[in-house]
Amino acid sequence: MHITSHVSTNPQPTTHSTDIPSNFKSAIQGGTVLKRGAKGALVKELQNLLNEAGANPKLVADGDFGRGTENALKIFQRQHNLTTDGKFGRGTLAKLEIALQTAATDHADHSHDDHDHSVTTGVSTRTTGSTSIGGRLMSAVDGGQVLKRGAKGTTVKELQQLLNRAGASPALTADGDFGRGTENAVKAFQRKHGLGADGKFGRGTLAKLKEVLQLGVGTSPNGGTTVDNNNGGTTVDNNNGDTTVDNNNGGTNTTNDGVGQAIENQLGVFGGSLRRGGKGNAVRELQTLLNRAGANPKLTADGDFGRGTENAVKAFQRKHGLGADGKFGKGTWAALKKELGVDFKASDPLSDAGLSGTASTHYAYKKGKRLGKIQVVRIDGKPVEINTARSFLKMREAAQKDGVNIKINSGFRSYEEQKRLYDLYKAGRGNLAARPGYSNHQHGPAVDLNTRDPKVLRWLNKNGKKFGFVRTVPSEPWHWEYRP
Incomplete structure (x- = not known):
């Protein structure tokens, strides 16, 4: 490869703004969900931000949410481990904001040092600096x-930034420290490819x-001795001369990306375990x-706990000296959180809805x-068994983000x-009703919905199972039961 470089006598670093407009952020945080068919200024802003x-x-920022958008x-969403539904709501907004902040860091880190170097190769010519990273x-x-x-060092920092661009999940903190988190991200990339x-x-x-990110050019070496570590020597970052040392934090990204909160809520609030046959977000x-x-x-x-997931749980349990029964309960969850360096606090939907301490027994x-x-709380003025109530509240919150109000x-x-x-039914003055003592409404799982x-029925048919709700009476579209 033939590489030449020159220094511009009047460098002009590129500025890069990643601020998400307040009106756009307010609209999404307020519950607006952008999806295919939407039009207008919010869509145009989304297209610009995705670019x-x-x-x-x-994308052509034309304000028309079509197939391309x-x-x-x-x-x-796939790159950031979100539900891939093509709809832009609060969760995707939060990830987009993080992604743009990472991009801004990339630009800021390199615009000062590298904006004045142009690199020519026999394949292509491009300018490094504020528009690219990875040269070192x-x-x-x-x-x-x-x-x-x-x-440790700048080369590690560039690796972390590029792994993030390639979809590392959780996203890495680009701190230049090759710890456990970075190692896991490299392994995940290697397995994937x-x-x-x-x-x-x-x-x-x-x-x-380079193939994945379509990076076609490097930069010329800028001095220093490289050390080949295939034989286990000390790694030296030749851009800053730092010798690597072990670090107790292991580079683990302890600021997790939220993946695991549904598990924490399921096990911490509802108890039990995840096991074969289970389905849903957890x-x-x-x-x-x-x-x-x-x-x-x-x-x-895919949210379907089949044989493959069961085998993976068993393998993890054996590796960590746990009983290998393939059921994912609190003990296995504690070991997995420790392995990944993450932690969560269970969020009880009843507390969020102000219903803690209001339960009565029947x-x-x-x-x-x-x-x-059993314990019963009131939602929409109606008594609901407490575990059914928790899942219903989570389901209703998700539906509201899609503009659907379930009651x-x-x-x-x-x-x-x-x-x-x-x-009343026997007297011909009421709807079909089971004999007293025989209705599923009498032991907790059944709710009749609006x-x-x-829109409510379509949403439930598509999403109800994710929250444990299934339709059990074909002739009664309003009758749903909580069967996690």
């Missing part, structure tokens, strides 16, 4: 340096990263986190038999209430 975040191909949004990294690795855990997943960044992994998060912990083969994060009935007492028309029923409804609104 800043690296949309490829670039939807596809660009889905790509962004490519020079070092192409020259034989292998970056691995314990390394069929490379040996040793967590060391050498020429092979660099070549694949399972999807489990699959994602098992992948980060090195699941082999890698799991498809006898439950099933198949004509009186069971023990409860009927929930838990006491024996007396069910008898009253049954008597599905006369077609």
